[in-house]
Amino acid sequence: MQREEEVHSSPGLGEKDNGEEDEEVFIDQDDVLEEIDIDEEELPDAIEEGDDGQEQNEEDDVDAAAHTFLGHKDALYAVACSPVDATWVATGGGDDTAFMWRIGHEGPFFELKGHTDSVGALAFSNDGRLLASGGLDGIVRIWDSSSGNLIHVLDGPGGGIEWVRWHPKGHLVLAGSEDYTTWMWNADLGKCLSVFTGHSESVTCGDFTPDGKHICTGSADGTLRVWNPQTQETKLTIKGHPYHTEGITCLSISSDSTLVISGSTDNNAHVVNIKTGKVVGSLVGHSESVECVGFSPSFSWVATGGMDGKLMIWEVHNFSARFTCQHEEGVIRLSWSSSSQHIITGCLDGNARLWDSRTGICERIFRGHSDAIRDMVVTADRRFLLTGADDKTAKAFEIGAF
Numbered sequence: 001m002q003r004e005e006e007v008h009s010s011p012g013l014g015e016k017d018n019g020e021e022d023e024e025v026f027i028d029q030d031d032v033l034e035e036i037d038i039d040e041e042e043l044p045d046a047i048e049e050g051d052d053g054q055e056q057n058e059e060d061d062v063d064a065a066a067h068t069f070l071g072h073k074d075a076l077y078a079v080a081c082s083p084v085d086a087t088w089v090a091t092g093g094g095d096d097t098a099f100m101w102r103i104g105h106e107g108p109f110f111e112l113k114g115h116t117d118s119v120g121a122l123a124f125s126n127d128g129r130l131l132a133s134g135g136l137d138g139i140v141r142i143w144d145s146s147s148g149n150l151i152h153v154l155d156g157p158g159g160g161i162e163w164v165r166w167h168p169k170g171h172l173v174l175a176g177s178e179d180y181t182t183w184m185w186n187a188d189l190g191k192c193l194s195v196f197t198g199h200s201e202s203v204t205c206g207d208f209t210p211d212g213k214h215i216c217t218g219s220a221d222g223t224l225r226v227w228n229p230q231t232q233e234t235k236l237t238i239k240g241h242p243y244h245t246e247g248i249t250c251l252s253i254s255s256d257s258t259l260v261i262s263g264s265t266d267n268n269a270h271v272v273n274i275k276t277g278k279v280v281g282s283l284v285g286h287s288e289s290v291e292c293v294g295f296s297p298s299f300s301w302v303a304t305g306g307m308d309g310k311l312m313i314w315e316v317h318n319f320s321a322r323f324t325c326q327h328e329e330g331v332i333r334l335s336w337s338s339s340s341q342h343i344i345t346g347c348l349d350g351n352a353r354l355w356d357s358r359t360g361i362c363e364r365i366f367r368g369h370s371d372a373i374r375d376m377v378v379t380a381d382r383r384f385l386l387t388g389a390d391d392k393t394a395k396a397f398e399i400g401a402f
Contacts, residue, residue: 063368065395066384071099071108076388077120079375082145084128086381091394092119098133100148103384103396110148114141121164125171130187132173134161140175142187152190156183165207172229174215176203182217184229194232198225205250209257209274216274218248218262226260226274236277243270243279252294261302263290269304271319281319285312291332298340301357305331311345313357323360327353333376335385344385344399346376352387352397366397 074094082088090112092098098112098119112133121134124145131143140154140161159178166173171187182196182203199219206217214235215227222244226236246266253260259280263269269290271281288307295302301322304312307330313322325345333346342363343355350369353362371390378385378399385397 061367063395064366064397065368066398067103067396068368069099069101069108069394069396070392071101071111072097072392072394074118074392075371075374075390076392076394077118077374078122078133079377079386079388079394080122080124080131081377081379081386082124082128083126083380086379086383088128088145089379089386089394089396090122090124090131090133091388092122092133093388093392094118096135096137098122098131098143100131100143100145103379103386110143112141112143112148112150114150114153115139117160121161121175123164123166123173125166125173125187126168130166130171132164132166132175132187134164134175136160138177138179140164140173140183140185142173142190152185152187154183154185154187154190154192156192156195157181159202162202162204163206167208168210168212172208174206174208176206176217178202180219180221182206182215182227184215194229196225196227196232196234198234198237199223201247204248205262207251207253209253210255211257213257214274216251216253216260218251220247222247222264222266224248224251224260224262224272226277236274238272238277238279242282243272244268249289249291250293254295254299255297256299259295261293261295261304263293263304263306265289267306267308269293269302271302283312283314283319283321285321285324286310288330291330292334294334294336296336296340296357297338300340303334303336303343303357305334305345307331309347311343311355313343313360323357325353325355325360325362329372332373335376335378338382344376344378346373346387348372350389350391352376352385354399366399368395368397369393 072093076093078092080090087103096115099108100110101108115135117136131145133141138157142152157177162176164175173187180199184194201220224238244264251262267286269283286306290306292305309327311325329348352366354364369389375388388394
C-alpha cells in the first residue's frame with residue numbers, strides 16, 4: 001500500500017509543493033490499484049453550459065393518442081367525423097387523397113382517389129350517408145360513406161375549394177371557392193342549384209344557418225354576406241366601419257340563427273345580428289390574425305383563437321373579455337364542450353389543449369404530433385378528439401366526458 005500513499009500525497013496538477021517549482025506528475029500502469037467496469041448507460045448526462053440542470057419533462061415526448069393513422073404521404077389539411085357513427089372518420093391532405101377509416105382499426109377502409117390537387121375540405125352529411133371532399137383542383141366529390149364509392153363529381157368553380165358544408169336537413173352541399181363564388185348542389189342528383197356571386201375575393205368561410213333558411217359567407221374582401229338560398233339574392237352585406245378592415249378568415253353562427261361572429265386578419269372579431277345587419281359587438285384583444293371563433297352551446301360565452309397564441313373567452317351579454325389563455329404558437333381551431341364548461345384548442349405547436357372555460361386554466365395537453373395541427377374535430381359521442389397535422393398523420397385522443 002506504500003504506492004497508494006505516494007500517489008495520494010502527490011501535489012495536484014498545477015499546484016505548488018511547499019513553494020517548490022511545479023513538477024509534472026505521471027501515472028502509469030503500475031499506479032492502477034483496481035479496474036472497475038462501468039455501464040455507460042447508467043452515467044448521468046453532462047450538463048452543458050447554460051443548462052439549468054433540470055431534467056426534461058418526459059411528458060413532452062409522450063404520444064398520448066389512442067390511435068394514429070399513417071396512410072397519408074403529405075400534410076393533412078382536413079378531418080371529419082360521421083355524425084351517426086362516432087368511430088367513422090375521414091381525412092384529406094396534400095397528397096391529393098382522402099381516406100375513410102375507423103378509430104381503433106389499423107389501416108384505411110377506403111382510399112378516395114380522383115382529386116388532382118390537395119384535399120383541403122371534408123364534411124359528412126347530417127345523416128352520415130354521404131361524404132363531400134373539396135380540393136384545390138376546384139372539384140367537390142360526393143362519396144357513399146358506407147362503401148367508399150364515388151357518387152358524383154361536382155364541378156364548376158374556377159378556383160380551389162376553401163370549405164364544404166351540408167344543409168342541416170337534406171342533401172344540399174355548399175362550397176366556397178377561390179374564384180370569389182359560392183356554389184350549391186343537390187348531392188343526390190349531382191345538379192348545381194345556385195351560384196352565389198358578389199364577393200370580390202376568395203370566399204374563405206361560410207355555412208347554412210342552423211334553421212336552414214339562410215347562407216352566410218365571409219371573404220378575403222372583408223365582407224360578410226347573408227344570402228337567400230332559394231332566390232340566390234344577397235339579403236345583407238356587412239362591410240366598412242365598424243366591421244372588418246381586412247379579410248375574413250372564419251365565422252360561426254349562433255344556434256338560434258340570429259348572430260354571426262367572424263374573425264379577420266385585422267386581428268379583431270365582430271358579432272353581427274343577421275336579422276338587422278348591425279354589428280352588435282366588437283372583440284378587440286388579439287395582436288395577430290383571428291383564425292377560429294365559436295359560440296358556446298349555452299350561448300353565455302364566445303371564444304376566439306388567433307395567431308398570437310391566444311384563446312380568448314368573452315361574455316356574450318356585453319362582449320367583455322373573461323379570460324385569455326396563452327399558447328406557445330398560433331391557435332387555429334377550437335371546439336366547445338356540450339356543457340360549455342370546456343374548450344379544446346388545436347395549435348401550430350402540434351398540441352391540442354383542454355381548457356376550463358370557467359377558470360381559464362389548462363387542464364390537459366394532448367401531445368403526439370411532431371408538427372403543426374391543421375384541423376381538428378370532436379367525434380359525435382364526444383369521446384375522441386380527431387386531429388390532422390403537417391406530420392402526415394391523423395390522431396385520435398381520448399377526451400372522456402366532454
